[in-house]
Amino acid sequence: MPEATTGANTAKTKYAWVVMVACCILVTGSLGTVGGTSAVFLYPISKDLEIPLATLSIYLSLNAVTMAILGPFAGRLLQKFKPNYVIATGAFILTGGAALYSFCNSLVHFYIVAVIVAIGASVVYFIAVPSMITMWFRERTGFAMSVALAFSGIGSMIMNVVIGAVIRSIGWRTGFLTVGAIGAVLTIPVALLLLKSPQQKNMVPYGAPLDGGTAAATSVKPRGVTQKQSFRTPAFYLMFVALFCFSIMTASNQLLNTYGQANLGFDAVKAGLIVSSCAGALIIGKIMLGTLTDKLGVDLANVIGTVITIAGLILVAFSFNTPNLVFVGAAVFGLGLGVYNIEPPIYVRQSFGLKEYSAIFGTVSVATTLGSALFMPIYNQIASSGDYRITFYMSAGFTALACVLFITAGRLGKNYIEKFDPVAAEESSA
Secondary structure (H helix, E strand, O other): OOOOOOOOOEOOOOHHHHHHHHHHHHHHHHHHHHHOOHHHHHHHHHHHHOOOHHHHOHHHHHHHHHHHHHHHHHHHHHHHOOHHHHHHHHHHHHHHHHHHHHHOOOHHHHHHHHHHHHHHHHHHOOOHHHHHHHHHEOOOHHHHHHHHHHHHHHHHHHHHHHHHHHHHHOOHHHHHHHHHHHHHHHHHHHHHHHOOOHHHHOOOOEOOEEEOOEEOOOOOOOOEOOHHHHOOOHHHHHHHHHHHHHHHHHHHHHHHHHHHHHOOOOOHHHHHHHHHHHHHHHHHHHHHHHHHHHHHOHHHHHHHHHHHHHHHHHHHHHOOOOOOHHHHHHHHHHHHHOHHHHHHHHHHHHHHEOOOHHHHHHHHOHHHHHHHHHHHHHHHHHHOOOOOHHHHHHHHHHHHHHHHHHHHHHHHHHHHHHHHOHHHOOOOOO
16 A cells, blocks of 8 residues: 555655655665776776877767667656666666676777677666656655755765775775675665566556545556657657757866866866865755755746856866865866756756656657767867866857746647647646
């Protein structure tokens, strides 16, 4: 029987919070541990195997592009099979692949393993948490999503210290084995045992409507727009382009360290503090934006996050002549940066419902890595003149465009569920 608060008009399913905690652990072990520590390996590998740094880093780009290609297939798997089995399998491939890096001796080896890692990451990185949170939360969705995703930053901050120490003491090969082991322990058990759908648990989501004190229709499958139907709507393509624009903006986050050294004259340690300022603020910003989304609605939260992000990017650019201003700018940028992964899943759910949410979001999420992967070389080429400021202004423009496109898509999609599946109209409201 579903858990509910007697007399309330919506279900207060306690297990939904268990799912949120499980998602926090999953994010820590995947994005925080495997994804978040990837940069600390580049220099030690380059030095040990005598591979140029720029050439070696291509394996990370290959990983990102492969993830983007596999995103729609990963979403379909989550839609068709029990999510705990799919996510646990993805976590096993991801963490096992991370451990395989320790046996690499050439560029070809790194490229092959990068594809293996991407197969697991395509499920675990960007699709698993939005899918599980939207399955389990009709209310407090933004808060639950933001808390879970904030652990990517928390995990990265902790694991970079831990893995950095392992690499310095024992070497990068043991570092990869450690990443794989920690990641596996954190992700596989919680995915397998806890990340089950409401149907598997015979429960209703948190905030589902109650009828006379009892949650209605627990056995009815989630309803909404099918993936094929979504392809016939303009909102789908607007959301894809909007997320692509947001993804371009995230490339600026990767340029902060280089900007500090190349344009502001900072040493490596001080330039690293710019990135830390952004990362620390990002943790707070995600939770802030999630809470605002629940209280004010997705459109207004999107606007607020966009304005903060743009303000941060402009402050970073202005620091060209006032170097220490970059720390303020990076922190403000970090506060708004979470807009790109908090709001898009909610826009997708509002417009297309839950019937084939994972498949639809999996396809839209292709843009999550595509924009950054394609524009990083462009940004670096632009900045080769010695001035990174134009790249920050470009990112500000793309962020504003993404905000407008998402709001437009949301307005176009407000009647889709009623049009394609009238029974689902009330079920899918955010």
